[in-house]
Amino acid sequence: MAPNPPCRPAAGAGAAVSRSGAPPVSGSRSGSLPSPSSAASRLHLPRLPSPPPLSCSGTAFLTPAASELHPSDEALAAMSPREQTALLSRQRHWRRARDLFDRLRALPGYASNPFHYSVLLRHLARARRWAELRGAWLGMPLPPTNPAYAALADALAKAGMARESILLLHHMRARGVAPDEVSMNTFVRVLKDERRYANALALFSNWCDGRFEVDFLDLDCSAVDSDGPMQFLLAEIRDGKFSAAGGASDLDGVPRKPKLVATYNTIIDLYGKAGRLKDALDMFVEMPANGVTPDTYTFNTLVNVFGLSSNIGQAGALFASMLVRGINPDIKTYNVMMTLFASIANLEDVLTYYHQIGKTGLCADSVSYRIVLQALCERKMVQDVEDIIEGILNSGSSVCEQSLPVVMKMYVDLGLLDEANAFFERHCRGKGVSSKNFAAILNTFAEKGLWEEAEHVFYSERDGNKDIVEYNVMVKVYGRAKQYDSVSSLIESMKESEAVDLFNEMKTSAVEPNIVVYGLLIDMFAEIGNLKKALYYSNLMEESGISPNKIVLTSLIKAYGKVDCWKEAQELYSRMKNMDGGPDIIASNALLNLYANLGMVTKSKEIFDSLRRNSRADDVSHTTMIYLYKSVGLLTESIKIAHDLHKSGLLSDHASYNAVLASYLAEGSLRDYTELVQQMVAANIPLDAATLGMIFSLLKKGHVSKEEILQLESAYNDERNSVKQAIVALLFSVAGLHAAALDICEQLLRSERTIDPCACNVCFKVYASCGKIEKAFSLFMRMNDLGLKLDTVTCIDLTTCYRKHGMSERLRTNGVLEYRNGRLIMPSHNAVAAFIETRSDVAIQLVKK
Known part of the structure; x- marks a missing residue:
């Protein structure tokens, strides 16, 4: 069967980028x-086509047949030495390589070949068969030459034994074996990978000058494990028989240039x-x-x-x-x-x-996909990300593990929790995802305060055990959500993996815990408000001779804050002032929050003013002061801080936005409030329950009718998909941001499958309020065609439309609208339809449009 042609990009791939500039x-x-x-803000990319697959369908990766790897003795004897070396290199197991090597040596007329020995040494070193390696090294009929040194040095370095690899340079010097270009390049590469750049350059420079020196390497042979696999090399270096040979075969001193591209x-x-x-x-x-x-x-x-x-x-x-x-x-x-x-x-x-x-004609690999997924996720290009992922799955592969937290973060940041959960179930649950990446996913939810979602990830099935980092993230999640019972339960479960039992085990084994272990325990107990335990481990740490750092002191400040012990927290904060750099922003905010919770305005202001003088006040600092001033009735000061925070560019999450929004609401600044909501939407920060609650409070202040409020609240409680957009559109319209309101309406009405009566009523009102009477009547007829029943809100909005067009009185006289005891009575659908059919020519023209 003829092979398939190499993979090609999907149609339009080149055009997609060409159109982007x-x-x-x-x-x-x-x-x-x-x-x-062009600038990022001007980048407009079309939907990405399916990506090239991870592997080309036309590229055949054929494995050698068993007969090729294990030829007969006759076939071996007929091979050239080079072919025999290649066959040795292709062996998949060290034992098979050794057996083949023994067969080669047993062939009649076999001449000892240094390249055969070098390949065998490489196999044995990579398999960590140190006893066999020592036997092969000592059994070489001739002294080791450059191929053997280069092969062994490379294999040792790849096995994580760089020091032993460099030791071979001393062995070569002691034997008087000058490095050729291949072995010199090998040792330079080992030194480079160990970040010993100066040593690597010195070795190369000396080689180019025709010299072979090793003293500058400053390799402490005593540091090599005396029981390690390369100890026999040290013994040979110290052997007196090498002393006469040392330097005898040194380079000739003639300058030379490398000849190999490697x-x-x-x-x-x-x-x-x-x-x-x-x-x-x-x-x-x-x-x-x-x-x-x-x-x-x-x-x-x-x-x-x-x-x-x-x-x-x-x-x-x-x-x-x-x-x-x-x-x-x-x-x-x-x-x-x-x-x-x-x-x-x-x-x-x-x-x-x-x-x-x-x-x-190339094929994308996992690295290619990881790079492009990272770039797209950072730009929140959801559809393009999903196209890439679908292409990866279609190629028979899976999403790179490092990309999993990146994609999850994109979904969570955009508030697409259903999509995030679906992605997790498909790509993470039950898979061999590392604890490090699970912790990164947990932290994504933690940053948004989504403790239930984080808990779902934490307790999900997976291959492998949880790491201490995951527990630490969950402690943070529960602590922020004030789920202290869950924290206690979590710590109990940690006894099987780490935490207190690990600490006790370390002490029992005479392994002294370091400040990281102490800090973890102190912070865990601080998060759950267990001051007694936090102080116990703090005292134990200092008794062991370890001074607390700023991280530990910050944890203790938080612990004192949980029980309102401000004096003790203040003393720790003063202690931090004597440390290098002074208190950091986390410690300052912890004490500031404690003062604020106790209503200590003067103390809070001292810290906040200090932070502002040093340009260190962040959104948490501002938010704390906003709520503090508001709680004690200093509304003017609260609003001033809110304006400062808004102008500072520090707004980044729900907490900071809601703090400023609450101040603007108290101030009665409808325009400022609405523009901030608009900024929040543009920053892709989903409106949470607190934000929407404030919007409802604002709309109830006479901006819309009671019936409209009740309908919106009902739709919101039913968790209808379009209700949040509808609420924002109505807010924008009320505040006079007509263009923004109209944009949302166009989005809401784009798909008939998702159209909602409540959203239709809002759009109807927005069109009427913006003077788009023709659009309003067109929407009214569309609602009729879709079979949506008229309700009280629809009729109120219909009245608004006719009032804008000067025909409200005619509506009353035709009996379409009826008032009883000062309340509007909803007419029948037929009554409104009949009215539309019998309207004046002007009305009929509007409807037709």
Whole structure:
């Protein structure tokens, strides 16, 4: 069967980005870089097409047949030494590699091959078969050479034994084995990965000068585990027979240049990580002069180096140079470019490179999806995120674990809790998600005070155990929601994982807990208001010789605050003033909140004024003072702080917005109140029950009829989908923000499937109030066509329409509206319909429109 063609992007992928303002790159060998993107506020992207799949359907990843990995002795004997080395490398298990190696050695006329030994050493080191490795090393018929040193050094470093890997340099020096370019590059890479940049550059520089020195490495051999797997190397270094050989085979002192592209790639990356960008670029420029052609990895490294240094322009120029030179970018190249533009919040160019992946015949990988999901979620582009996720699932893969908290945060921030829960059930519950990412999801709910949703996540089924971080987040969630019984229950459940039992176990095992462990216990008991326990562990900590830091003192201030002990909290706060940097904003707000709860205006004002003088007052500080002044009857001061908070740009959540809204409501400032609600909606902060309660209070102050209020409240209590938008539209209309009110009405009436009688009545009133009489009558007829029954509110709004058009008296005389004892009696549907049919020519024209 012929293979399927490589995967291609979905139709319109390139056009989508082109329409957004940046010209698409036409191919891997042609076209230019995307032009600088427009400002984020002007970015208008169409719905994203299905993304390229994680794996190409036409790419076959065939595993070697068993006969190929285990050939007969005759087939082995017929192979060249190079083919035998390749076969050894392809073995999947160390035991099979060793057995094949033994078979090779048993072949008639077999000559000892250092590359065979190096491959075997690599297999054994990666499998941590230290006894077998030592036997193979000591059993080599000839002294180890560069291939063996390089292979073992690489394997040890990848096994997390970098110190032992570097020890091999001393062993080489003691034996008099000068490093060739391959082994030199290996050791430079190990030193680079250990962030020993100066040592790595010194080793490379010495090698280029024809010298082999190791004293500068300052490797304390005594620090190598005396019982560790590489102890035998130390014994060989100390053996007297090496002393005569040391330095005998040193480099010849003749300057040399690297000849391998892998060496240049390592050194370029090393210069980049060391912050020496000019040297990295010079190294790149040297390559052609020394007969070395840069490869894809070279450009990937350079692009990443300059991108991480915030030199996006140079990174883009390197990408363009790559295309001009005819070097095809791989998926890592595009991922690097996407990462760079994501780091500066340039979504447009992220998507440009993302769509280019499929156009060049490449396939997106999990990193590609993680980058683009992160960028889209930060911009709250829900539909596009869901398109990407659906594409991932269609490709047979799953959403990258690191992306799970990111997507959950997007939904929660937008108030889309149903969508967040559905996403969690589909992608997280029962899956092998790490405790770290579960904690991140929990924290997303915690930041919004959604303790029930967080609890649902915390107790959901999953593979693996809960980590202490998850417990800590739940303590915070319950503490904020004042669910103290739940906190106590949680701590009881923690005895199986961490917490107090862990602390006692540490003490029993003579392992002294550090300040982090003490701080966790103190904070947990502070959150549930158990001052006695918090002080117990604080005293225990100080008795063990550990001084409390600002985090611990802040927890104790919170604990004293739970029992209204302001003097003790004040003493701790004074103690913090003598620490480096003084009290932080969290401690200041904790004491400020304590003073405010006790009505201590003067004390509260002292802290608040101090914070403002030092430009440290945040939304919590302002909110606390607003409610404090309001509670003691200082309304003028409360409103002044509210205006200051509004102008400060610190408004960020429900608590801060509601505090200012409450002050504006008390002030009677309808316009300021409504404009702040408009700002809240624009910031994608969903209106909570407190916000909507204030709006109802405002509307009841004679702005709308009692019947309209009752209908809105009933719809709100029934949790109808469109009621919140309808309430906001009515508020905007009452306050004279007609354009904003009309925009919401257009959104509400866009879909007939979700149209609601209450929402229709609000839109009817908004149209009438804004003078859009034709739209009002058109909506009235649409309601009739949809079979929506007329109610009292509809008739009130109909009256408003005719009053605007000067025909209210005619309505009365035709018997459509009837008043009894001063109350409006709802007419029948037929009565209103008959009236419409018999109206004047003007009315008929309006209806037809």
